[in-house]
Amino acid sequence: MVNKADPDFVGDARRQSEHGIDRRRFLGGLVLGAGAGMLASLGAPRFSHAASTSMRNRIVVTAPTGNIGHQVLHNLLDSDALHSGVSIRVIARDPSRLPTATRGRIEVVQGSHGDSAVVDEAFKDADTVFWLCPADPTAESVMAAYVGFTRPACEAITAHGVRRVVGISALGRGTPMAASAGYVTASLAMDDLIAGTGADFRALTMPSFMDNIARQAKPIRDQGVFFLPIDGDRKLPAVATRDIASVAASLLLDTSWSGRSEVPVLGPEDLSFNEMASIISDVLGKPVRYQQVSFEAYKAGFVQRGMSEAMAQGMTDMARAKNEGLDSAVQRTPASRTATSFRQWCEDELRPVVLR
Numbered sequence: 001m002v003n004k005a006d007p008d009f010v011g012d013a014r015r016q017s018e019h020g021i022d023r024r025r026f027l028g029g030l031v032l033g034a035g036a037g038m039l040a041s042l043g044a045p046r047f048s049h050a051a052s053t054s055m056r057n058r059i060v061v062t063a064p065t066g067n068i069g070h071q072v073l074h075n076l077l078d079s080d081a082l083h084s085g086v087s088i089r090v091i092a093r094d095p096s097r098l099p100t101a102t103r104g105r106i107e108v109v110q111g112s113h114g115d116s117a118v119v120d121e122a123f124k125d126a127d128t129v130f131w132l133c134p135a136d137p138t139a140e141s142v143m144a145a146y147v148g149f150t151r152p153a154c155e156a157i158t159a160h161g162v163r164r165v166v167g168i169s170a171l172g173r174g175t176p177m178a179a180s181a182g183y184v185t186a187s188l189a190m191d192d193l194i195a196g197t198g199a200d201f202r203a204l205t206m207p208s209f210m211d212n213i214a215r216q217a218k219p220i221r222d223q224g225v226f227f228l229p230i231d232g233d234r235k236l237p238a239v240a241t242r243d244i245a246s247v248a249a250s251l252l253l254d255t256s257w258s259g260r261s262e263v264p265v266l267g268p269e270d271l272s273f274n275e276m277a278s279i280i281s282d283v284l285g286k287p288v289r290y291q292q293v294s295f296e297a298y299k300a301g302f303v304q305r306g307m308s309e310a311m312a313q314g315m316t317d318m319a320r321a322k323n324e325g326l327d328s329a330v331q332r333t334p335a336s337r338t339a340t341s342f343r344q345w346c347e348d349e350l351r352p353v354v355l356r
């Protein structure tokens with residue numbers, strides 16, 4: 001039976017200084033789309049970062065055990081940064097989930113980065129923060145999951161004079177769907193909250209991650225099918241988390257940028273889910289097809305698996321907005337194009353997971 005979203009699926013959803021280009025400023029009258037009201041209500045930045053000019057080279061990494069976060073941490077440790085006086089601090093709920101060799105090279109603050117006391121401790125003497133909000137699937141609203149979770153961090157950014165933030169966000173600002181796109185609407189409001197601290201800020205804005213497809217390894221393996229509520233012929237950008245982590249690490253280590261802007265990270269090409277199915281089939285050497293499911297079935301699948309009504313609705317609203325063009329408003333440029341093709345990702349990441 002393929003008439004509802006598969007239980008395994010939770011489809012939420014180069015190193016170059018060009019990523020510092022201010023293509024869409026948050027402040028200065030060019031705020032677009034959802035979240036603009038929230039930013040406007042914050043008024044002028046509440047903290048003068050000009051005062052904090054002492055040399056501080058501490059980068060704080062949130063969600064260091066997650067998909068993007070662990071790769072960001074790896075890239076930072078793999079760089080020459082530690083030898084150049086940069087230190088790395090992570091916030092982890094369970095530090096034992098960090099690789100042992102890594103733990104010896106970093107400072108660890110234990111706890112959730114949604115907790116005031118934890119971020120207050122973690123942001124002391126920090127210059128730069130990598131911010132990733134792991135949306136709580138049981139939250140009472142998408143705004144609580146993103147904006148509520150991020151508020152303590154913004155207070156700590158202000159209190160400790162953190163100068164720069166690189167955040168994980170989503171495409172969609174300025175589109176007609178931005179105000180009703182569930183998780184994305186809340187991500188954009190979160191960005192506005194961060195921008196309102198006055199810290200220099202780069203919000204990495206992404207389409208759906210290629211890595212989402214790996215969450216459907218089981219139906220791909222067992223039934224030769226994967227599911228979403230999006231039109232199978234609609235071409236969309238998709239990006240590999242390894243490329244997001246690479247862009248994020250470059251920005252965290254690059255002290256030349258300032259101001260507040262979005263940095264689209266778009267992958268190398270637009271593909272439809274039917275085209276993806278054909279590539280997956282090639283790479284796995286067996287037929288795999290894409291099955292479009294109804295939005296109702298998609299939402300019901302999330303609720304069935306324990307997601308709150310509001311968060312399941314947020315996932316569904318986001319998928320509907322993507323189906324209407326949420327991710328298609330930004331033109332790919334050399335700066336926003338990332339290296340990993342969907343075929344390459346399937347060879348490197350999907351095949352080992354499906355065929356193990």
Ligand SMILES: NC(=O)c1ccc[n+]([C@@H]2O[C@H](COP(=O)([O-])OP(=O)(O)OC[C@H]3O[C@@H](n4cnc5c(N)ncnc54)[C@H](OP(=O)(O)O)[C@@H]3O)[C@@H](O)[C@H]2O)c1
Nearest residue numbers: 012013063064065066067068093112113133134169208209
């Ligand atoms: N998927 C997409 O297509 C897509 C597209 C655009 C943007 N995004 C955004 O990307 C982000 C997700 O990135 P990801 O896939 O790398 O994340 P992820 O792997 O789901 O993140 C999990 C990380 O967050 C931590 N975490 C989970 N719940 C927490 C909590 N309540 N308090 C503190 N830490 C918690 C986990 O720590 P533990 O080890 O303690 O569990 C782990 O480090 C979201 O903000 C999403 O909106 C996603």
